[in-house]
Amino acid sequence: MEAQNTIEPITMAEFIPQVLRFKQEGWHVVQICAGRIPEGYELSYSFGRDYDMRTLRLAVAEDETVPSITQAYPGAFLQENEAAELFGVHIVGITQDYRGKLYRIAKETPFKQKG
Amino acid sequence: MAKQSIVPFGPQHPVLPEPVHLDLVLEDEVVVKAVPSIGFVHRGLEKLVETKDYKEYVYIAERVCGICSFGHGMGYCQCLEKIMDIDIPPRAKYLRTIWMEMSRIHSHLLWLGLLADAMGFESLFMQSWKLREEVLDLFDATTGGRVIFSVNCVGGVLKDMDDSMLKRIVDTVTDMEKELRPIAETFLRDYTVGTRLHGLGMLSAEHAKMMGAVGPMLRASGVSYDARKLGYAAYGDLDFEPVTAADGDSFARCEVRIREIFQSIGLIRQAAAKIPAGPIAVPVKGNPNGEHFMRIEQPRGEAIYYVKANGSKFIERFRLRTPTTSNIPPMLEMLKGCQLADVALLILTIDPCISCTER
Amino acid sequence: MAKTKLAKSPWMLHYDGSSCNGCDIEVLACTTPRYDIERFGIINTGDPFQADILLITGGVNFQSESVIKQIYTQMPDPKVVVAVGICACTGGVFKDCYNIKGGIDTVIPVDVYVPGCAARPQAIIDGVVKALEILQQKREAYAAHRRQGKA
Numbered sequence: 001m002e003a004q005n006t007i008e009p010i011t012m013a014e015f016i017p018q019v020l021r022f023k024q025e026g027w028h029v030v031q032i033c034a035g036r037i038p039e040g041y042e043l044s045y046s047f048g049r050d051y052d053m054r055t056l057r058l059a060v061a062e063d064e065t066v067p068s069i070t071q072a073y074p075g076a077f078l079q080e081n082e083a084a085e086l087f088g089v090h091i092v093g094i095t096q097d098y099r100g101k102l103y104r105i106a107k108e109t110p111f112k113q114k115g
Numbered sequence: 116m117a118k119q120s121i122v123p124f125g126p127q128h129p130v131l132p133e134p135v136h137l138d139l140v141l142e143d144e145v146v147v148k149a150v151p152s153i154g155f156v157h158r159g160l161e162k163l164v165e166t167k168d169y170k171e172y173v174y175i176a177e178r179v180c181g182i183c184s185f186g187h188g189m190g191y192c193q194c195l196e197k198i199m200d201i202d203i204p205p206r207a208k209y210l211r212t213i214w215m216e217m218s219r220i221h222s223h224l225l226w227l228g229l230l231a232d233a234m235g236f237e238s239l240f241m242q243s244w245k246l247r248e249e250v251l252d253l254f255d256a257t258t259g260g261r262v263i264f265s266v267n268c269v270g271g272v273l274k275d276m277d278d279s280m281l282k283r284i285v286d287t288v289t290d291m292e293k294e295l296r297p298i299a300e301t302f303l304r305d306y307t308v309g310t311r312l313h314g315l316g317m318l319s320a321e322h323a324k325m326m327g328a329v330g331p332m333l334r335a336s337g338v339s340y341d342a343r344k345l346g347y348a349a350y351g352d353l354d355f356e357p358v359t360a361a362d363g364d365s366f367a368r369c370e371v372r373i374r375e376i377f378q379s380i381g382l383i384r385q386a387a388a389k390i391p392a393g394p395i396a397v398p399v400k401g402n403p404n405g406e407h408f409m410r411i412e413q414p415r416g417e418a419i420y421y422v423k424a425n426g427s428k429f430i431e432r433f434r435l436r437t438p439t440t441s442n443i444p445p446m447l448e449m450l451k452g453c454q455l456a457d458v459a460l461l462i463l464t465i466d467p468c469i470s471c472t473e474r
Numbered sequence: 475m476a477k478t479k480l481a482k483s484p485w486m487l488h489y490d491g492s493s494c495n496g497c498d499i500e501v502l503a504c505t506t507p508r509y510d511i512e513r514f515g516i517i518n519t520g521d522p523f524q525a526d527i528l529l530i531t532g533g534v535n536f537q538s539e540s541v542i543k544q545i546y547t548q549m550p551d552p553k554v555v556v557a558v559g560i561c562a563c564t565g566g567v568f569k570d571c572y573n574i575k576g577g578i579d580t581v582i583p584v585d586v587y588v589p590g591c592a593a594r595p596q597a598i599i600d601g602v603v604k605a606l607e608i609l610q611q612k613r614e615a616y617a618a619h620r621r622q623g624k625a
Binding site: 003005007026028029030031033035036044046050051053055073074075076077078079096101102103104105110111 | 150152153154157159161162324325326327340342344345406408410417419421423431432434436440441443444445473
């Protein structure tokens, strides 16, 4: 079976409207992932419907804040907390914010630095 | 309003083999809220990818979890094969499928045993695990390991099975099918099991989808979604339909897993009949450059593997979204309104794998 | 006599330090019919207050450290600790991870090391039987110590 599996760059202004559109169209959150790029972070939000998957790619600067999608998708809180804790991405408005106490690791934001 | 109290649950708990901690907010005996706190088995394996050769990391990916180990190795390799545009030989695809389905059988039997144990049904636990040993023997004979196999590599698999081994596998699973029937009968017909599971932890199809439930948990709520239908490995050539149940309660989840064991036995038989001759791996040259999201149906549900490579032999980012990560939010919803005594059983019905989740 | 009986019916507690689950299920598999560790009189318990043998799998991370210490202090004396799997012995493949401290012996004293990834049930049983001998020695030393104290 051929299914859609795409990565689509998106700007911060379009991000939340697009997430809400996904919600209306019946897509669900598949995964949320953070990565490190020289200018800051790149966040990948994957949404699925049936066998299709579309990933929104958001580039954010190191000190930029990112709105949480947990208002629309409450189930996303674990993965958003994880990105915030391991990378130090500033995600605001998570419905169940652990504030860096999800894994309670000794080292702060271990994924922020290379190597 | 009744007085609220908070009861800590875990991390060391007789029912759960793995550590997870929940703060349960109770009103009398009824749970109103559950707040998970994890991190007891967090190791930081995703970070290790930056310092290991990408071919070496296969062995680390397998050790994310000792139950889903084969699938993790396979998911990571498939992701890299996609990025590097490697077409692996058909025989390797079939071998992967056979091992994957054997993993599913062993994982589901393991879960059935734990479920029986959680209900205090000890003989059923022993019976399930006794049967599971048969699959582990096959793993031992084909790969040399019982829980960690290390047979996947980028570009194919490392070990082949000859015809006599394939016959032995088919014979063994056929025998297992016979032995499984009375066990399945007990789970599905026994009065005690029924009273414990029927109507417990209801999850509607709509809710399951929106909260992100995956795998048997999603299918037990009546949603027909199985990532194997995407046709990776040899699944595109095999004939099967996702197993679903309509009720969305704990009993439905048990039923789905039992029927999936029978389905896996069928799939192994199909794959063993169709397996083509030929090489089992292709040589891999160069380093990966690019990124890809790979979806795989693990025994516990859909897992996502993400690899971002930059052309060097060290991979920039590896991300693994495991089934349990996705199943925890719906589980927290299910816990609301249940009795304190049912909490352990309910947690078990999602088939939690904490070492996968925390990596 | 009480001192000879302990090693004939020890109760076992299992805790997952931060393992991959592989050794955990092998420990559980030891209690099932094929391997049947219960023939040594062992009962798998979930209560640290009743346990004589502690089987720990996986390395220690910064959060499980306090849990392991707590379980260990809750167990009554004499007690033995078996580190199951290479991660519990030294940290294994996880040794380089940022959140792993190392083997179990960085937190509590370990009596028997069972290597392997994952440790096979036969090896685990062997380790437990060795632990029983140590438990018996500890028990005798403990009894002798108490007699001296009374005298």
